Amino acid sequence: MTALSIRPATSDDAEAIWAIIEPVIRAGDVFALPRNMVRDDAIAYWLGGDHIPFIAEENDEIIGSYYIRPNQxxxxxxxxxxxxxxxxxxxxxxxxxxxxxxxxxxxxxxGFRAMQFNFVVSSNVRAAALWRSLGFAEVGRLPGAFDHPALGSVDALVMWRAL
Known part of the structure; x- marks a missing residue:
């Protein structure tokens, strides 16, 4: 088994990234993105603007993606x-x-000096626990800020850590 590797994403990775983010977008329970977002808009969001995208690969298969960008x-x-x-x-x-x-x-x-997650859906307990285990602190809570498709209004967390 090949170890996980992470590299910058390119436009050639768009289909693999779409295959990963489409089910997450459609579920509507962790991203504050429209559940009916179309492929081209989602790819433009993930790969475009000020986003610096990356992909995670294992055995030549793309199994994850992330982006970083300036928060403000x-x-x-x-x-x-x-x-x-x-x-x-x-x-x-x-x-x-x-x-x-x-x-x-x-x-x-x-050159960033900190990282901030502006909108961690509180019902996404696995992600919030992971971020805490990596040194992120909950510095704010936005009551009822996320309209969860199954749970209704749930809080969103603002999480931060110094780099």
Whole structure:
């Protein structure tokens, strides 16, 4: 078995990234993105703008993707933000942990001084626990900020850590 490797994503990875993020978007329970978002818009979001995208591969198969970007412009540009998605078949194998650790290194190497997650859905307890285990603190809670498709209004967490 080949070890997990993480590399910058290219437009050639778009189909594999779509295969990973489409089920997450459709489920509507962790990303604050429209559940009916079409492929081209999702790929433009994930790979475009100020996003710096990466993919995680194992045995030449793309099993995860993340991006980093400045959390804000101007005076807030020294704080990174990130988004992560793991292929459903790879869940529970440490892919998200590896991607987060890589993103922290990438952010640090690009001169960011902290990382902030603006909108961690509180019902996504696995992700929140993972982020806490990697040194993120809950610095804010937005009551009822996320309209979960099964649970109704749930809180969103703001999580932060220094780099």
């Amino acid at each position: 412009m101007g005076g807030g540009a020294h704080v990174a933000n990130a988004g992560y998605a793991t292929a459903q078949a790879a869940t529970g194998r440490g892919v998200a942990r590896a991607m987060c650790l890589d993103s922290l290194d990438e952010a640090r190497g690009r």
